[in-house]
Amino acid sequence: MRAALGMLRMRFIYSLQYRAAAWAGVMTQVFWGFMETLLYKAFYASNAAAFPMTLPQVTCYIWLRQAFFAMFILWSVDGDILDMIINGNVGYEIIRPTDLYWMWFTRNLGSRLSKVALRCGPVFLVAFLLPAPFGLSLPPNWVTFFAFLLSFVMAVLLIIGLCMWIYILSFYTIASRGVQSIVGLTAEFLSGSLLPIPFMPEGFQKVAYLLPFAQTQAVPYLMYSGYYSGREMVMNLGVQLFWLIVVIGSGHAVMKRALLKVTVQGG
């Protein structure tokens, strides 16, 4: 854990060094978010009755997504680790007295946090300052806020759990860049980052909610603005927890076997 914190600090300093990159990142996210709120406003003006959620709920969704953008990119993996797995050097890692799964897990968490830490603050600030229909509003009540926090934490753990599966699968097969972008984009669409899930057709929504991808973005964002309440809220948190346990549990177990294979083959 100390090592993970130290690494987080290094990463943070490293990214601070690139100040133009930091400002550029914030500006890009803000502009992109602003354009999208304008888009939804146009749709709202065209036919308010067809809106599946309120306009402020949509803008909240968009701004949260912009602020946490770098956190939830499925394919933001550690290239060093992938190389290590592919060229077999991972054998040397096994010698260390730590659980490799959790080590890589914290490493991934660290790199994602450091990417987001710098950028989300200014994005939030701008989003809060923007006037009513465009800006980010506070959650309606404390219960919703805590539900969002809980849901957000689970979402972060879940996306890393899914990301770990990319490492694990690389033990068995090397996905070509084509496959990577197909999987990445399907996951992106199903996570509701291109289009908020309530705007999708009924049947599509049902499928999306059943898969783990929606749990990584759409669910916490919807949770924030009070889209879910009462039983629905609890149920969604339950589904998230379910996927969290399944994805991490199975990943941990399968990786153990994959590592055994490496040792037997002698790396």
Place this chain on the structure above:
Amino acid sequence: MKLYYRMFLMHLRSQMEYKASFFMMSIGIMITSLGDLLAISFLMMRFHTVKGFTLPQILLCYSVMVLSYTFAELIGRGFDHFQQVLKNGDFDRIMLRPVRIMPQVFLARMNLERISKAVLAGVVLIYAMSRSGVVWTMDRILVLILMILGGTLMFTGLFILHAVVCFFTLEGLEVMNILTDGSRSYGEYPVSIYGKEMLKFYTYVIPVALIQYYPLLYILGRTGDFRFGLLPLFGALFLVPCFFLWKFGVRRYKSNGS
């Protein structure tokens, strides 16, 4: 000219060395633009019209933008990825050859997989043309071609602009995405839907509206003024200042190095 053709052939041959991954990458890239297409379709299925535009009419706009962006990417990829050309020293290599610099950069990188995106956009365009309720007279077809042509040149200009920025800083290039990828992405809808202020921005600062919104009005018969249909030509003029900025950037590189 023959030389540039030979350089192009070289890229073609390079790509053919990786046939299997070429195919998979093509599909991957096609899916990228499928995401936006799906999002537009889902939204339009729910709302039917937005600011008076129907789904086929929006798709007309979408396909024009994706086509011109892709064509610009095909010819101007070396500018789009100019930071790599600078970082790995390819630009020094370019300067060491007794050939003009700009065409060499155009040909420095080429990703022919991107054609798959154009194929998809082409199919969407044909669908949109048949369903948009437009009577396709010669002048309208001409305007449509001008839109794609003007768009290609405008995006090429934007890519060159991106490369010019690389001469000054290699950090923070992400913000240039607002201009390049952003213009394409926002331009998938007629830019008027983002409101009056944005329409002004996309008319006078970056001429996206000149290659899609105004000529689209002519094609859809919302205005009879043929001058609207000729506006893409003015959009293409965007390339001129970009060209001079490029010259300026090269001069700066010569005095500062990378």
Place this chain on the structure above:
Amino acid sequence: MIEVSHLNKSFKVYRRDAGMKAAFKGLFHREQTRVEALKDLSFSIQDGEIVGLIGPNGAGKSTTIKVLSGILVPDSGECKINGRVPWKERKAHVRDIGVVFGQRSQLWWDVPIIDSFDLLKEIYKIPEERYQATLHELTETLELEDLLRTPARQLSLGQRMRCEIAASLLHEPKILFLDEPTIGLDAVSKLAVRDFIKKLNEEKNTTIILTTHDTQDLMALTKRILLIGKGEILLDGSLEALIDRYPEGITAEEMVVALYKEYKI
């Protein structure tokens, strides 16, 4: 004939102290300093000379090469190569020179070497007969026969370097710049490259300017040494005279170390 007089060149660099606080401060304000890459550089090189450019990393060797090859424009000073100012008549100038960077390739990575050569023929507008003759000669002396049909990425470093050298000589330049041509090569390839360079200089009277960290290269190839440190020319003289200054039996490596120490670079 290369004539360089009073070349100056400086670059801007940014610096920052260590630690979190300084990193945060750097978000808003950065310290700028100017680094003098070249300070009042003057020398001249006759046709047919082989000159070794030595000096520690960051001394200004590659800046010098970049100015001489027309990539960089100096802040002040003059430079004439075969009667031309490199950065003013880039296209005419580069037709006269060949440049090999040991760590970068000029070959198209994925296509057979011969395709790269053919394209270079077009780029340099080499007449067909001259091209065939030069290619034939280079193929013989560098033993490229078996490599020409292989893509560059499949070649070993030594094989690739031979192809790189051939690529930069197809247009028969009068001056050849070699930036660490033997870096990372095995002993056999190193010898082959050295022999070839020597032969090229003797037979075609090609001027060769060589930067290297390999002292064996210097011993085998150069007669004249230019020592550059902190952007200045510290020493310009014959290698033999230099060797005589040191006690007998000193290795080339030791001599260079002693030299760097002497000039505090």
